[in-house]
Amino acid sequence: MYKYDQIDQKIVNERVDQYQNQLNRYLNKELSDEEFRPLRLQNGLYIQRHAPMLRVAIPYGLLSSKQLNKLANISDKYDRGYGHFSTRQNIQFNWPKLEDTPDILRELAEVEMHAIQTSGNCIRNITTDQFAGVTDDEIIDPRHIAEIIRQWSTFHPEFALLPRKFKIAITGSTKDRALVQCHDIGLEFFTNTNNKMSIKVWVGGGLGRTPIIGSVIKNELEWEHILTYCEAILRVYNLYGRRDNMYKARIKILVKSLGIEAFKKLVEDEWKYIKNGPNTINAEELSRVKKYFSEPNYKKNIKNNLKDYDPNKAFSQWLSRATNSHKKTGYRAVTFSLKETGCAPGDASSTQMKAVSKLADEYSFGEIRVSHEQNLILADVQEDKLYELWIKAKEHHLVTPNIGLLTDIICCPGGDFCSLANAKSIPIAQSIQDLFDDMDYLHDIGDLNLNISGCMNACGHHHVGHIGILGVDKDGSEWYQVTLGGNQGNFASIGKVIGPSFSAEQMPSIVKKIIEVYLNNRQKEEIFIDCVSRIGLEPFKNYIYKDSEVSK
């Protein structure tokens, strides 16, 4: 993975000093709340229900074992011994003290980490495929350009105070796991007819209160132009994006109101004079960064002994759900589930983090990835070591074989932690997990994404969940609206509301009914989302609302 040189390290260190000074001025009342707000936000510091919340960047979801260990130590020393991995591949600490934040940042800087631009109206952490570099459907490893964009966007002077936050996602695989169509800018790598690395550029996608699938602004952009092209898009957005209404301030609203063609024209006009300018990436810089992502020392001729374990049902289930094919024969990518029944989805205790860090050292070249589904991944595990790894990880409750299944719920912090929430989301996730704790049944149901957000800000991606659950406030009480048919990936779509909302107590049984309709209607091997697309919402509505229980 990328290693800091003196230049990177100095920027991060200087940021800690700058932040320390800003905090001091705030504590000395030289800065008002209003003035300090954008400054702390640029640094991932929210003021939440119980305490400040600190969000730490995990660039494109990649961590070293040393970094994960540090995160564990920080959660012990400054927090309550756990952290929350987010859908944007970052980690959040829910209980730090304001006065401690500079020390936390200083400790993070020691392991080449920071909280720069993890919130606020600026370019946020770049996200990508959790299987980048190891998946067998990869065309181009997106991490090289992701790192180059990370550096370019860090303290970009022109885009420090945008109308609203700005998120960039990158994919380099046939199957999109980075949701490029739901981001402010989505970059899809491919090889063009001249065999040159090129990019299809999406713009104006996003979830939140106005979910919109992005539009293609450029079908083919050669890689060296990616920074100048992004600069042109961002400049147009910075100048023309709405600033009078924060709910209409994302780029998606601008693109929609101008129309993609008119927006594109403005962008191309800006690009004209900066194209081929100083920020054009050269081959030297690309290869400098590329070096850091070169292949680890893979072993050859690994004996595949997995058949021997067939009789072990628990292991086999885990093998089928939690391990992914790898570009190297003899290797697999392993996903540790942070969705065990009874835990808040995406939360990891410091003991778990330390354990994963150690397992990464032993089994996966010391690297870990975070997925937007809020799980942790060891990307390079030998097949003949899988059983051993499973035994060890089991002790730490990391091997629930529910990856990609109904209980692998994406869930935001919701009303338990977040001051914007309409309703709690973690208890809903837990009650659904409780009801569906029979692994055989879950495996029979098969691939299904269930996503929960506590309000329309959509941090839990409910719009693109096959089943989406959204917390709504009705006359001061908490209700839940259900959508069906949302999807992520190459065929991204926004789910449709099935009807009036339900109470928290009803939610598990509603999900159960949805599943019953699916099981009664599915054709052989048909997964949930395909079944919903085929039969539509009616059968679900009819069954769920037939005896019209209390619902709003």
Place this chain on the structure above:
Amino acid sequence: MKSQLIKGKNIVKDDWVTSELAKVEEIVKMQAGKVVAFKLSGEDYPANEQVKESIFPDTGKVLLPLKVFIHHQEKLKERLANGEIGIWFSTHEEIHKFIEAIGDLNNFPLIAIHVEKFADGRIFSIGSQLRNKYNFKNELRAFGDVLRDQIFFLKRSGFNSYLIRKDRDATDAIKGLDDFSDPYQGASDILEPVWKRNKR
């Protein structure tokens, strides 16, 4: 306290008189809100009568609202040639609409941009366009809600003078210019990105 001016890296005396727009009803309405006016299209700003009613000193260096300058352009020719005329406009005014009317920007020794709220980052893109799209070479000034924590970004976006908000101390603000010593990306002050400047 009067606003202090930072020019380059020093606090200096401001030898320009900034001429304000005549106050009219509409302006009050526009500036009362917490947010910065959003103008993509729509009615003219400032309004015509406001431009006509704006007055300014007959002699000396004066910084005029862009539209006021355009209105009096003919009679200001000589003063412009003497280097006595600068222009200013707000972050929601679109300079590209007036470029033809005002001619060569480098006739102005000073252009100033007014930013009403700290969080209004349009000022950065305006700076960048003035430097890189319109090749403006002279003094570029930020004024309004200008504080220590913006001026590093302002400098990088092509500004070289900063009129600090009047309740703040410029000796403190000036320290902001040194927040980062070796930034990553090429921008308006340092054109090349770090990987072209250094052997990495």
